[in-house]
Amino acid sequence: MGHLGDTIAAIATPMGEGAISVIRVSGESAIRNVANRFRGKHNLATAKSHTVHFGRIVDVRGNIVDDVICTIFLAPTSFTGEDTVEVSCHGGIHVTRRVLECLLETGTRPAEPGEFTQRAFLNGKLDLSQAEAVADLIQAQSDKAYMASLDQLEGTLSKRIRLIRDQLVKSVGLLELELDFVEEDLELIDKKKFEQSIESVISAIEKLLYTYKYGKVWREGVRVALVGVPNAGKSSLLNALLHEERAIVTDIPGTTRDFIEEKITISGILFRIIDTAGLRQTEDSIEQEGVKRTWKVVQTSDIIVLVHDSTNLLTNEELEFLDYVRMNHPKSGLILANNKIDLQANKAIVDIKIKEGLIVETSAISHEGIKLLIGELEKQVLDKSQIESKESVTITNERHYSALLRTKEGLSSSLESSRLKESGEFIALDLRRAIDAIGEIIGLVTTEDILDNIFSKFCIGK
Numbered sequence: 001m002g003h004l005g006d007t008i009a010a011i012a013t014p015m016g017e018g019a020i021s022v023i024r025v026s027g028e029s030a031i032r033n034v035a036n037r038f039r040g041k042h043n044l045a046t047a048k049s050h051t052v053h054f055g056r057i058v059d060v061r062g063n064i065v066d067d068v069i070c071t072i073f074l075a076p077t078s079f080t081g082e083d084t085v086e087v088s089c090h091g092g093i094h095v096t097r098r099v100l101e102c103l104l105e106t107g108t109r110p111a112e113p114g115e116f117t118q119r120a121f122l123n124g125k126l127d128l129s130q131a132e133a134v135a136d137l138i139q140a141q142s143d144k145a146y147m148a149s150l151d152q153l154e155g156t157l158s159k160r161i162r163l164i165r166d167q168l169v170k171s172v173g174l175l176e177l178e179l180d181f182v183e184e185d186l187e188l189i190d191k192k193k194f195e196q197s198i199e200s201v202i203s204a205i206e207k208l209l210y211t212y213k214y215g216k217v218w219r220e221g222v223r224v225a226l227v228g229v230p231n232a233g234k235s236s237l238l239n240a241l242l243h244e245e246r247a248i249v250t251d252i253p254g255t256t257r258d259f260i261e262e263k264i265t266i267s268g269i270l271f272r273i274i275d276t277a278g279l280r281q282t283e284d285s286i287e288q289e290g291v292k293r294t295w296k297v298v299q300t301s302d303i304i305v306l307v308h309d310s311t312n313l314l315t316n317e318e319l320e321f322l323d324y325v326r327m328n329h330p331k332s333g334l335i336l337a338n339n340k341i342d343l344q345a346n347k348a349i350v351d352i353k354i355k356e357g358l359i360v361e362t363s364a365i366s367h368e369g370i371k372l373l374i375g376e377l378e379k380q381v382l383d384k385s386q387i388e389s390k391e392s393v394t395i396t397n398e399r400h401y402s403a404l405l406r407t408k409e410g411l412s413s414s415l416e417s418s419r420l421k422e423s424g425e426f427i428a429l430d431l432r433r434a435i436d437a438i439g440e441i442i443g444l445v446t447t448e449d450i451l452d453n454i455f456s457k458f459c460i461g462k
């Protein structure tokens with residue numbers, strides 16, 4: 001990424017036809033550069049902060065390019081903390097590009113993805129977790145994801161992290177002070193109290209770590225795999241859940257060769273429903289590949305729905321599959337959709353009880369039981385998150401999760417050393433490690449790599 005001295009510009013709205021587009025310009029010479037190409041009643045260069053100016057953007061020869069409205073934000077009261085102009089022009093692809101081109105001719109350079117937000121971070125307008133929340137907010141695909149990112153943007157997570165970190169900094173300060181007076185054998189710290197305080201921080205961190213279980217689900221959605229023998233009605237069930245004909249349904253076994261993923265929102269939570277190829281040994285190489293992929297889907301899903309054709313008895317393959325899931329993915333939700341119940345006459349009895357799992361009777365044709373199935377999917381997720389909802393902060397980001405894990409590790413070793421009456425240096429060293437790790441979350445400790453990794457995921461103009 002470029003350095004802070006540059007002035008950058010980018011189209012901040014999506015490319016397409018619309019009423020208006022917004023081009024954002026930020027940096028030391030933002031106002032001067034835009035003023036160069038702006039013709040209006042007022043001179044932008046002397047405009048006050050938070051004022052709006054109607055005028056025209058002209059090209060280098062003075063030809064009119066578009067009517068625009070410029071909004072002026074003077075440093076430090078802008079998103080980036082720098083002088084910023086937001087140019088609203090007409091919302092066509094071509095006209096927006098032309099306006100941007102004119103602005104770029106003045107020494108402003110095109111912004112890289114996330115560069116505005118990165119500047120906001122570097123100028124102290126946002127901490128790192130809040131900057132990440134900006135990207136999450138934009139990408140939020142469900143109510144829960146949106147609420148979690150909004151909370152994070154408001155600084156709920158940052159506040160909690162700072163509180164924990166401050167407590168640790170205080171402890172390490174005393175410890176290090178004591179080390180300075182080691183000759184005098186001065187005891188500034190009550191070891192018992194010190195250990196208790198570290199224990200309480202560890203338990204606070206454990207609570208936060210626990211929230212990631214559903215924080216991840218809020219952010220990324222719940223993966224639900226529809227699995228079953230050929231012709232059980234997996235694709236039909238997907239269509240029934242979506243209320244549309246998305247997947248191809250035929251009476252030929254092996255219709256679905258690859259998996260299809262569709263999204264639905266239930267109670268503000270995003271569910272990614274995946275229709276898979278049938279479970280079976282097959283000679284057909286394309287279908288074989290499909291079956292292989294099915295296993296991969298099973299391994300990465302939060303909930304597995306075994307779709308069974310209720311006119312048949314459970315086959316060995318299906319029973320083996322149920323065993324496999326219980327053995328290998330005990331944490332995944334497991335539902336047996338006893339499908340085709342509209343064919344009552346042929347109904348065979350499902351003679352099994354799924355331990356810790358559930359049987360829902362469905363018909364993808366008459367839509368009987370679909371509501372029950374949806375309710376069950378919802379319950380499996382909400383039941384889990386209900387337990388944890390006492391915690392007001394939710395960890396949704398893997399980077400934060402891994403930093404908290406490292407914080408906990410540092411604290412645990414520090415505690416261990418203290419209990420073993422090891423030298424104060426060891427105790428302090430691990431404590432410092434923990435402080436660094438927790439500081440990474442809000443960006444007190446960063447490297448170029450961390451920053452590039454975070455901001456490159458943003459869209460341009462943000």
Ligand SMILES: Nc1nc2c(ncn2[C@@H]2O[C@H](COP(=O)(O)OP(=O)(O)OP(=O)(O)O)[C@@H](O)[C@H]2O)c(=O)[nH]1
Binds near residue numbers: 236254277278364
């Ligand atoms: N009567 C009845 N027929 C169903 C039901 N669900 C699916 N079918 C029929 O069963 C046949 C197979 O349905 P699909 O949805 O293609 O089954 P699938 O499990 O996706 O099959 P593959 O992709 O081949 O593995 C089709 O003829 C469907 O119309 C149901 O609930 N009731």
Ligand SMILES: [Mg+2]
Binds near residue numbers: 247256
């Ligand atoms: Mg299918």
